[in-house]
Amino acid sequence: MGVARDAGEADIKKAYRKLAKELHPDRNTDNPKAAERFSQVTQAYDLLNDKDKRARFDRGEIDGDGNPTAPFGFGGGGGAPGGFRPGEQPFDFGGAGDASDLFEGLFGGRAGGFGGFGRRQQPKGANVVYSLAVPFEDAATLAPQRLRLADGKTIDLKLPANLENGAQMRLAGRGQPGPGGAGDGIVKIEIQPHRFFTRDGDNVRLDLPVSLSEAVLGASVRVPTVEGAVMLTVPKNSTSGKTLRLRGRGFHKADGSGRGDQLVTLMVDLPVGDDALIDFVQGWKDQDKRNPRGNLGV
Incomplete structure (x- = not known):
């Protein structure tokens, strides 16, 4: 596990968490060597948390895989997972728990499908x-x-x-x-993007064209929503940019508290080349003394 012999419990846990995240089979589906290394690291950590196995390993009775060694502890290659050798003092975890307890915190649940901890694991198929x-x-x-x-x-x-x-x-x-x-x-x-709906968080936005008469006199108009057309009341004297709200016609909220809304922005649509409208505006403009840009300071 790449830690010093005198490393404490916190250092061991830290090293194990780092290796487990790097080598977990779910994150290395195309690297069977990582899965094998993952099994070895887990096995080493699991051995250190079993008091009986740890004592037997310290006495040289078993190797790093938990298998009996040759008499007097001279049967193996002299090493064990984590850099231990027979006769060295193993780490004292103080009841720190086994590897599966750590994985429950690391990955949101026990690592099912890998045959349990403490022995070599078979890799799952590719995602x-x-x-x-x-x-x-x-x-x-x-x-x-x-x-x-x-x-x-x-x-x-x-x-x-x-x-x-x-x-x-x-x-x-x-x-x-x-x-x-x-x-x-x-x-x-x-x-997929939509040709006239856009998303704004949990809400759906729509620019809705309305005629001059609908905007000035008010009207009830059909409006598309993500679930089909509904009727919407356009108030009298509505201007372009006025936004109306259709409640509960947006996206479902993550917290389960319902849905967002559909925000409908009115866009007054004027006809092109309408002589009657042009004559009306020519006669009316002298009566309109307002400065619609006054609040902009111009």
Whole structure:
């Protein structure tokens, strides 16, 4: 494990955590040597936490693999995992726990599928990476997505709340077979851009064109949402840039507290070449003495 003989418990744990993170099979699917080294490091650490094995190892009765040595301790190569030799004083962990306890903290759970700690492990099969293009509306509404696996089977994938572009989902046991069990499927999510919706956190934004008469007089208009069109009331005297809110029409929130909203920004759309409108504005502009840019200091 690359530590000094007089290293304390904290140093041993620190060295083990560092090596475990570097060599864990889930992070070295294409490097079988890393998996073998991972097993050796784990075995060394596990031996040091077994009082009986540690004492027998210190007396030269067993080797670093836990196997009996030749009589009087002269049967092995003189070394053991971590740099110990028969007759040297082993580390005192003071009941620090076994390797699986550390892995529960390192990786969020016990390292199932590798045959347990304290003995050489068989590597799992390689992971298989899938790319999944998810329509914008489906990402917002969490519509199930059908995915074809490498073995030809299909599954309906349930999307998580607050799905982000580039997120990865793990499908346990859906990878290549191996001596220690099948690897996992890794699904990379790509949320497809929409032609008029954009995302703003948990909210969905939409620029909505309205006519001059709808903006001035007010109106009830149809508005697209990620779940279909709904009716929206445009207040009288609305100007371009005014934003209205449709509650609960956005993305599902990660904390399960509901959904974001759809924010609708009104954009007054004027007709091009409308002579009647041009004549009206020509006659009306002399009555409008306002300076709409006054608050900008110009």
